Amino acid sequence: MEKVAIIGIGQVPVREYWDKSLRELGARALLNALEDAGRDQIDGLYVGNMMSGTLSEQEHLGALIADYAGFTGVESLKVEAACASGAAAFRQAVLAVASGQKQCVAAVGVEKLTEFSGRRASDALAEAADADFETSLGLTFVALNALVMQRFLYERKVNRDDFALFPMLAHRNAVHNPNAMFHHEITFDQYKKAKMIAEPINLLDSSPIADGAAAVIIVPAKAVNASNKRIVDVLASALATDSIALHDRPELLRLKAVEQSVKRALDSAGITLRDLSLFELHDAFSIMSILSLEASGIMSAEEALQKIKEGYFDISGSLPIATMGGLKGRGHPVGATGIYQIVEAVTQLRGQAPEPIQVAHPKYAMTQNIGGTGATVVTTILKGQN
């Protein structure tokens, strides 16, 4: 397999865009990434998106965004894997270059949600779950995660209040990320008073729906100058699935697709977890943060709830997470999230993060994008030139 590298990144700030369409957001992120890469052509475009059909009555985003961005004719298609659509599109872009068929491709993640807030967006998000055996019974996506958290609190001996530290950390970092949705910290007191959404998940345990688009430009590694400090190598991109319905899993708290995708990614990259300088995890809900740390093999969920108190996951800690705000602070424009994570990891590896949230001398970064309640997981390992 041909080795591949990321030579450009682009994004639009995560916001509510009531005046911009899917194509405008997607094309803007793509053109920003091309400008960053110093390129003006691509020969492939892979668009990650989950809900454009259901919400915006628009499918065919591959041709739509290629056309609008000025690349009419180019090979392009949409990839969907629920909330993991972004990283799944990235994975397809990597394979296209790795196969030797493509020389310069873009992976773009894009989603518009906020104009459909309330019931409609909630129903669309639930399409990530099992329509016949979960959603049809009235389960929303947050309710499914609440079942998992309920079980966690039943099985494990932890202090419920410690969950607060994950969204607090995410918001603390998001303050410094100009592309994040939220630029305010949250206090423990605010967390304690937050409205209950689906017990035991409260409002501040939940990442917000958002609009956004992010893009990366990928080329064969041999086509770039290795001494260019802005180049980031893609050491691994691994996708694994699990049963889509929670009730089909023998162990509700075990994210097997996380285990598998991390194992495949580490094997492929030839590194260990100890080598990681940062980990952009999928903190759609705070319960997902700790379960993904556990399933990734980093530490048990109980330990994570302790270690976060000691600053283990802070920017200056042993393994910084959600360095640019994570899903909770940056926002979760579903099909775009996986690409935002990669864009942020590249920013860190280049040393281009705003000073208070720049990880010191990062070498290896891992990102993890989770679809559904863990039914699709894509883990990516990147290496900077420092």
Next chain:
Amino acid sequence: MEKVAIIGIGQVPVREYWDKSLRELGARALLNALEDAGRDQIDGLYVGNMMSGTLSEQEHLGALIADYAGFTGVESLKVEAACASGAAAFRQAVLAVASGQKQCVAAVGVEKLTEFSGRRASDALAEAADADFETSLGLTFVALNALVMQRFLYERKVNRDDFALFPMLAHRNAVHNPNAMFHHEITFDQYKKAKMIAEPINLLDSSPIADGAAAVIIVPAKAVNASNKRIVDVLASALATDSIALHDRPELLRLKAVEQSVKRALDSAGITLRDLSLFELHDAFSIMSILSLEASGIMSAEEALQKIKEGYFDISGSLPIATMGGLKGRGHPVGATGIYQIVEAVTQLRGQAPEPIQVAHPKYAMTQNIGGTGATVVTTILKGQN
């Protein structure tokens, strides 16, 4: 790039399935293909589908079908490119094997439409077009094709009645395909009396919506015994796009994405159009048949309307088309259609088609799957062992 081969094909008959879900149809086609291949494992699954979110309130088909078919854990995702979703998923499966990362993958196309007949299915299909500048004005998908046909009749000197010969040919072949939706011939008289849908397109110019699923199993060519007559080599798979909206095209009758994808496919395969033994074209509407013959470089649309009278496109003709019934006779389960075309071409290349529709000694087959009004086109070239 690693060469790849198709070692198994599977399908469910194209029908109205009111009692079977997306996952049942998809898994059945997949398991049929594995049985045909003599395999019981895959390491990748690429699902082509367009409308599951909008119609069945179910996204995340990658994990859903992998799980239901008994391959929980395997890498899997959904690919969407409107009516070309099937062949686009096939293309991703080919790239995954070509990259050297996968050893045995499946491409599955699946769609359920008939339980949503009428306005709802029509609206969902229109998501292939430009939501902001076409669909929002009330244009349906058949109306867009009617605009193209209207323009064709204005620009070109042809006999309107000659269009009848394309659906008549398709139905004639479909009679012998047990997996086709329609098993009756249609007469010129029936065509003349057919209800007008969107002038000048009548009911028998239009392929029917349908439910269905089809699958192929793909492996590295070097992993199979070249003397096995059932193996079919994938010589090329090429995807090109065009502007999504009709009004953005300088020439309404020119399918530029067809031109590009055929050129790329022939170059990659190292053959010419003269080498083709059969062509499974995308006869969603009869106007699309003749325009794709023209844009593919086979002959002008006017010539096609003449040559069909001489039997040029019959099973025993110079270039058989729609050999198993095409979209018109087999039916058009949108996201599955591209895979049905490939399954049918493989059936022909193996010499396994029912006798009256078996092309004599076929060597090279071309399939073409068109999304939208030509905004995404995937052309595939296959070679049998005969």
